[in-house]
Amino acid sequence: AIRMTQSPSSFSASTGDRVTITCRASQGISSYLAWYQQKPGKAPKLLIYAASTLQSGVPSRFSGSESGTDFTLTISCLQSEDFATYYCQQYYSYPWTFGQGTKVEIK
Amino acid sequence: EVQLVESGGGLVQPGRSLRLSCAASRFTFDDYAMHWVRQAPGKGLEWVSGISWNSGSIGYADSVKGRFTISRDNAKNSLYLQMNSLRVEDTALYYCAKAYSGSTAAFDYWGQGTLVTVSS
Numbered sequence: 001a002i003r004m005t006q007s008p009s010s011f012s013a014s015t016g017d018r019v020t021i022t023c024r025a026s027q028g029i030s031s032y033l034a035w036y037q038q039k040p041g042k043a044p045k046l047l048i049y050a051a052s053t054l055q056s057g058v059p060s061r062f063s064g065s066e067s068g069t070d071f072t073l074t075i076s077c078l079q080s081e082d083f084a085t086y087y088c089q090q091y092y093s094y095p096w097t098f099g100q101g102t103k104v105e106i107k
Numbered sequence: 108e109v110q111l112v113e114s115g116g117g118l119v120q121p122g123r124s125l126r127l128s129c130a131a132s133r134f135t136f137d138d139y140a141m142h143w144v145r146q147a148p149g150k151g152l153e154w155v156s157g158i159s160w161n162s163g164s165i166g167y168a169d170s171v172k173g174r175f176t177i178s179r180d181n182a183k184n185s186l187y188l189q190m191n192s193l194r195v196e197d198t199a200l201y202y203c204a205k206a207y208s209g210s211t212a213a214f215d216y217w218g219q220g221t222l223v224t225v226s227s
Contacts, residue, residue: 001169034213036152043202043217044144044152055215087152091211094166096142096154 002026002090006099012107017078021102023088025069032092035064035073038101039084047086048073078104109134109216111203116221119193127221129186129203137161137181140206142214143188145199145223155201156188160209171197193225 003026013019023033031051036044046055048064051071061076075082083106088099115127129141142157156167156177165177176189186203200222204214 032211036214038152043219044214045217046207046213046215049207049213049215085151089152089154089213091213094157095168096157096166098152098154101151 001095002029002093002097004088004090004097004099006086006088006102008102009100010103010105012105013078014107015078015080019075019078019104021073021086021088021104023071023073023099025071025090028069029090029092031066032090033064033066033071034089034091035062036087036089037082037084038087044087080106109205111205111216111218113201113203113218113221116201116223118224118226120227121193121195121225123193124189124191125193125223127188127190127201127203127223129218131184131186131203131205134205136179136184138209140164140208140210140212141179141186142204142206143177143186144202144204144214144217145197146202146220147196147199150199153199157206158186164210190223193223195225197223198225199223 005024033051035048038044051066052064085103110132112130143155174192200220202220203218205216206212207215
């Protein structure tokens with residue numbers, strides 16, 4: 001199975017910060033990479049698919065990029081509603097796999 | 108708005124079986140792949156199984172292969188997960204998720220989940 005390694009596992013940030021979360025695939029997955037946001041007690045929400053395509057309705061402060069097997073989620077200006085846990089997911093080949101998650105907390 | 112409603116969860120003893128269902132509405136169900144994703148209490152997301160729009164492509168996580176079976180009934184707009192030989196480690200909230208296309212695609216809509224607890 002393809003292993004997805006996210007970093008960091010958690011960090012603290014302030015409103016207005018620019019934050020970056022990284023996800024590394026253990027092998028090539030082309031651009032079959034999605035990012036989700038999950039808040040406590042809620043189902044995950046799709047933010048980005050195909051590594052860099054913003055899902056409809058998602059604010060433009062969210063962006064995704066790729067370089068080989070490294071993928072990045074960037075939030076350009078952190079808002080209060082962005083404090084949550086973020087997951088990457090590869091859907092290149094079965095079994096599909098998620099990263100372990102990155103929790104963004106308020107500093 | 109797309110609606111996905113899971114049911115069938117509950118408390119079950121190790122080694123027993125359970126069948127989860129997901130009722131889909133407000134979209135053309137047979138155009139889209141569907142998946143099950145689970146989340147153990149306090150843990151991250153784990154993809155469990157997926158099925159293409161016509162059931163022609165099916166996949167399972169290594170942790171459930173040989174024990175779980177995914178299926179769909181396009182006439183009933185429903186997705187199922189038959190779970191056999193349940194283990195304590197299968198305890199989780201099970202989400203039904205819709206893919207944004209008929210086969211290989213990320214999940215654009217999720218249900219609210221049904222809780223499965225495996226315990227003696």
